Amino acid sequence: xxxxxxxxxxxxxxxxxxxxxxxxxxxxxxxxxxxxxxxxxxxxxxxxxxxxxxxxxxxxxxxxxxxxxxxxxxxxxx
Numbered sequence: 749x750x751x752x753x754x755x756x757x758x759x760x761x762x763x764x765x766x767x768x769x770x771x772x773x774x775x776x777x778x779x780x781x782x783x784x785x786x787x788x789x790x791x792x793x794x795x796x797x798x799x800x801x802x803x804x805x806x807x808x809x810x811x812x813x814x815x816x817x818x819x820x821x822x823x824x825x826x
Contacts, residue, residue, distance in 0.1 A: 749774055 750768045773820060775796075782792040 751774060754760075754770075755766055756763075760768070778796070779792050784788055787795075
C-alpha cells in the first residue's frame with residue numbers, strides 16, 4: 749500500500765484535501781476489489797461508510813484504546 753505523507757508538517761490549509769488525495773487510490777482499489785469479489789457497489793460503499801462511523805465513534809467515546817490496539821496489531825503484521 750503506497751500512501752503519500754502530508755506535504756507539510758502540522759496543520760496547513762490544504763491538509764484535508766491532501767489526505768483525500770493520498771488515500772483515494774487505495775480507497776478506489778478497495779471498492780474495485782470488493783466488487784470483483786461479488787459485492788454490489790452500493791453495499792461496499794455502505795459498509796465502508798459504516799466502518800468509518802464505527803471507527804469515529806470508537807475514537808470519540810472510548811478514548812482511542814480499542815481502535816489503537818487494533819491499529820497496533822495491524823502495524824505489527826506489516
